[in-house]
Amino acid sequence: MFFYRSKAEESQEWMGAVSETSSVELRLKVFHLSKSYGYIPALSDVTLDVGAGEVRGLLGPNGSGKSTLMKIAVGLLRPTSGSVRVLGVDVEQDPMTVKKIVGYVPESPRLYEFLTATEYLDFIGDVRGLGLDEKKSRIKRFIDSLDLEGKEGYLISSYSQGMKQKVAIMGALLHKPRFLVLDEPLNGLDPKSARVVKELLHELAREGVSTIFSTHVLEIAQAICDRVTILQNGQIIAEGTPDELRQKAGLPGSGLEDVFMKLTGTSGVEEIVRALVR
Amino acid sequence: MRPRVLWKFATVLMISRLRSIRQSVVTNALSGRPVLVLLIGLAIFIAGALAGLAASVLFVSASRSFVSIQEVALSVAAAIPFFLVSFYFLTGLLWEVNASSEAESTDAVNWLPISAGEYVAASSLSTAYTYSPFLFGALGFALPILFYASGPLAFLALLLAAVVSCGIGAVSVEILRSALSQASSSFNRLGGKTTVVLRLVAVSLVIILTQALFSGFLLFRILSLAGSGSNLIPILWLSLSVTSLLSGDILGFLLYLTLGVGFLALLGFIALFLRGRYWVLAPSSLQLSSYGSITVPGKLGIFRMKPISAALLRYEFRSATRRRETTRLIVLPVLIPLIMILPLLFATASPFPSSTRTSGPPPTAILGFSFFATLILFGIGLGTVVLGMSSMGREGKRIWNLCVLPITAKELARTKILFTFLIALIGLVIGGVVASFFGGLSTALFVYFAAGFGLLLAESGLGLAVGARYADFAEGPRPRFVTVAGAIIGSFAGMLVMGTVLAPILVSLILSFVFGNQSFSLIAPVLSTVVGVSIGWAGYKLSIGPIGQILSELPA
Numbered sequence: 046m047f048f049y050r051s052k053a054e055e056s057q058e059w060m061g062a063v064s065e066t067s068s069v070e071l072r073l074k075v076f077h078l079s080k081s082y083g084y085i086p087a088l089s090d091v092t093l094d095v096g097a098g099e100v101r102g103l104l105g106p107n108g109s110g111k112s113t114l115m116k117i118a119v120g121l122l123r124p125t126s127g128s129v130r131v132l133g134v135d136v137e138q139d140p141m142t143v144k145k146i147v148g149y150v151p152e153s154p155r156l157y158e159f160l161t162a163t164e165y166l167d168f169i170g171d172v173r174g175l176g177l178d179e180k181k182s183r184i185k186r187f188i189d190s191l192d193l194e195g196k197e198g199y200l201i202s203s204y205s206q207g208m209k210q211k212v213a214i215m216g217a218l219l220h221k222p223r224f225l226v227l228d229e230p231l232n233g234l235d236p237k238s239a240r241v242v243k244e245l246l247h248e249l250a251r252e253g254v255s256t257i258f259s260t261h262v263l264e265i266a267q268a269i270c271d272r273v274t275i276l277q278n279g280q281i282i283a284e285g286t287p288d289e290l291r292q293k294a295g296l297p298g299s300g301l302e303d304v305f306m307k308l309t310g311t312s313g314v315e316e317i318v319r320a321l322v323r
Numbered sequence: 324m325r326p327r328v329l330w331k332f333a334t335v336l337m338i339s340r341l342r343s344i345r346q347s348v349v350t351n352a353l354s355g356r357p358v359l360v361l362l363i364g365l366a367i368f369i370a371g372a373l374a375g376l377a378a379s380v381l382f383v384s385a386s387r388s389f390v391s392i393q394e395v396a397l398s399v400a401a402a403i404p405f406f407l408v409s410f411y412f413l414t415g416l417l418w419e420v421n422a423s424s425e426a427e428s429t430d431a432v433n434w435l436p437i438s439a440g441e442y443v444a445a446s447s448l449s450t451a452y453t454y455s456p457f458l459f460g461a462l463g464f465a466l467p468i469l470f471y472a473s474g475p476l477a478f479l480a481l482l483l484a485a486v487v488s489c490g491i492g493a494v495s496v497e498i499l500r501s502a503l504s505q506a507s508s509s510f511n512r513l514g515g516k517t518t519v520v521l522r523l524v525a526v527s528l529v530i531i532l533t534q535a536l537f538s539g540f541l542l543f544r545i546l547s548l549a550g551s552g553s554n555l556i557p558i559l560w561l562s563l564s565v566t567s568l569l570s571g572d573i574l575g576f577l578l579y580l581t582l583g584v585g586f587l588a589l590l591g592f593i594a595l596f597l598r599g600r601y602w603v604l605a606p607s608s609l610q611l612s613s614y615g616s617i618t619v620p621g622k623l624g625i626f627r628m629k630p631i632s633a634a635l636l637r638y639e640f641r642s643a644t645r646r647r648e649t650t651r652l653i654v655l656p657v658l659i660p661l662i663m664i665l666p667l668l669f670a671t672a673s674p675f676p677s678s679t680r681t682s683g684p685p686p687t688a689i690l691g692f693s694f695f696a697t698l699i700l701f702g703i704g705l706g707t708v709v710l711g712m713s714s715m716g717r718e719g720k721r722i723w724n725l726c727v728l729p730i731t732a733k734e735l736a737r738t739k740i741l742f743t744f745l746i747a748l749i750g751l752v753i754g755g756v757v758a759s760f761f762g763g764l765s766t767a768l769f770v771y772f773a774a775g776f777g778l779l780l781a782e783s784g785l786g787l788a789v790g791a792r793y794a795d796f797a798e799g800p801r802p803r804f805v806t807v808a809g810a811i812i813g814s815f816a817g818m819l820v821m822g823t824v825l826a827p828i829l830v831s832l833i834l835s836f837v838f839g840n841q842s843f844s845l846i847a848p849v850l851s852t853v854v855g856v857s858i859g860w861a862g863y864k865l866s867i868g869p870i871g872q873i874l875s876e877l878p879a
Contacts, residue, residue, distance in 0.1 A: 120875065121723060121876075121877040123876050149727050155724075157641075157724060167634075169728070172631050172635070181617050
């Protein structure tokens with residue numbers, strides 16, 4: 046794949062902390078994790094494992110705790126109780142190492158709008174310790190591949206939502222992370238770029254990169270994810286491959302949307318629509 | 324024009340403005356009630372009336388030896404309409420300069436069925452009403468004075484003139500808003516460095532102009548001009564209308580009042596035209612030369628810094644010079660000393676009558692280098708602590724970019740302090756030149772730079788320590804960057820630090836003046852530098868904890 050070199054090449058470049066953990070099969074281990082904002086619980090006793098090269102989909106209604114879980118996994122929030130280990134590193138104990146090895150795209154990325162895309166990626170590259178040649182070549186490849194060529198010199202403030210999303214994705218992938226945390230990464234992307242990102246995730250998974258990925262578009266989850274975790278009110282209500290979830294919901298052969306509706310207890314959609322049309 | 328839409332829209336604009344202040348004491352429920360502004364206005368009116376009554380009693384009792392109540396009434400009547408126009412205009416101007424380009428609250432009007440006329444009228448009404456407590460205060464103060472001096476008719480004339488003045492000020496803001504929208508697009512077409520320089524110069528001029536207009540000296544000069552037949556200045560017409568009435572010239576009153584109302588109508592027409600023409604704000608589409616080159620890691624010109632520190636520092640400079648709301652902050656260490664000297668410059672051409680002017684050389688010439696240097700150091704110190712306090716808060720909601728990167732609290736703290744220090748250093752050099760220009764070249768220049776160096780380090784460190792602990796990441800039309808408590812604590816601590824750093828210099832001055840003992844004067848600047856560096860170091864150490872906290876727990 047054009048974004049990544051071979052595993053042998055990569056292993057030469059990995060930072061010390063990462064090389065110690067590269068043999069860990071479980072890329073993410075969430076253990077009895079709870080998080081409250083004041084008195085409001087966001088996550089309650091969540092336990093979750095993601096293996097090497099796995100793409101894990103996080104599904105759930107709005108406010109179910111998906112983004113909170115992802116933020117804790119990248120060291121942006123501290124858990125109230127429980128623990129999270131990324132490639133064997135405890136996020137709370139050693140957030141700096143985790144930040145070095147993880148790539149993250151937030152739900153609504155607020156980028157440095159006063160920088161150009163090139164300047165933003167240059168900044169990320171420097172902080173992530175990339176050498177000049179590597180930084181140059183990767184920035185150029187990303188910009189070409191995600192159709193930002195010719196627009197990289199404009200301030201990010203003038204970009205559309207989709208273009209900003211592309212820059213955020215580039216920033217997350219620039220340092221060749223071994224674990225990706227993507228919170229609705231396809232928001233606003235045009236079909237071609239969305240396809241590129243989907244293919245990229247597949248390719249990265251083949252190379253051993255693990256991903257947790259949240260989305261509200263269930264077709265995307267079905268197409269990309271090896272396993273899916275459904276969260277509701279901060280708790281895991283179902284987990285497994287799409288087929289396992291269908292079995293669990295008693296809806297073999299159905300689409301993931303029906304499965305999701307059944308498992309989350311969403312009903313009465315037709316009545317709601319009728320009331321809205323009235 | 325639909326009055327109901329107009330009223331609703333004006334209310335929404337006013338609420339958005341009130342809530343953007345984000346004072347915790349003003350809850351959303353309270354700030355959502357427009358009547359609150361009226362109640363505050365009435366309270367201020369009563370307070371103003373009591374102050375005016377006290378002033379009337381004072382002037383009446385002292386009239387035999389000082390100045391008559393009629394003269395006071397004339398001055399008050401002339402000053403209030405001019406003050407209101409200036410106040411509304413400058414408040415609007417500062418609002419526009421400070422406004423976050425990402426938090427423009429006018430987006431919705433672009434897709435709602437609201438006409439340009441309704442927008443201009445509603446926005447002007449909202450501006451006029453939001454700041455109306457100042458109108459109430461001014462009228463309250465004038466009431467007893469005018470009542471006593473000339474009777475109720477004079478007060479009614481002032482009321483009329485004051486209301487029209489508020490309208491002129493509010494509509495001027497609308498013109499400014501459209502003009503700035505067009506100007507910023509034009510700026511952006513010019514390219515990177517030119518834009519940065521133009522923006523810095525524009526912001527500096529706006530701040531200096533504000534200070535000049537509110538310094539009092541300029542106001543006196545303009546009002547003295549009004550007395551000498553400058554009746555061609557439109558913003559003075561309403562003042563002239565009231566003073567004409569007080570002088571018994573009814574025809575003059577009607578003429579100037581009509582001219583004032585006509586001026587308001589003309590401004591309204593211009594605002595409408597500009598709003599119609601530049602209705603939708605064009606997103607900035609600035610293309611920088613060489614589209615932001617990819618830099619060599621670990622180098623920043625001559626500094627040869629570590630890659631992370633160099634990247635952070637480069638980002639700080641770009642952020643500060645390209646974001647409209649932060650540009651005003653980085654010019655502070657340079658501008659505050661100039662602003663402090665400004666009244667003295669006006670004083671060289673005294674606005675007071677010649678009988679009260681003292682003979683001899685102008686004040687700036689006799690004050691000397693030490694006076695100016697002290698004043699400038701005080702100003703730069705203040706500007707530096709304010710800039711330092713904004714260090715973390717100005718990241719706003721973009722702070723996640725730093726939180727998710729492998730940056731340590733120490734690295735971030737060092738870069739923030741270095742950035743503040745470097746910006747302030749420019750102010751120190753300019754201040755040295757200004758002090759030498761007005762106060763004459765002196766050997767004390769060495770003392771100035773030595774003490775200044777220590778002071779800037781101390782204030783940069785202190786600013787970050789306070790700014791990290793009391794950071795305000797909320798983004799609105801006017802981001803604040805530091806909480807109110809932080810701003811108060813930082814300002815007081817900043818003054819204290821200033822006194823501490825400059826204490827050895829002051830002691831040496833006292834020793835040399837009183838005892839003629841010069842031996843301490845060589846050690847004093849070194850001591851000041853050492854004290855400053857120590858405080859700066861302490862500030863750095865104190866800021867690491869809160870910054871680490873921010874980096875590990877994304878602020879809400």
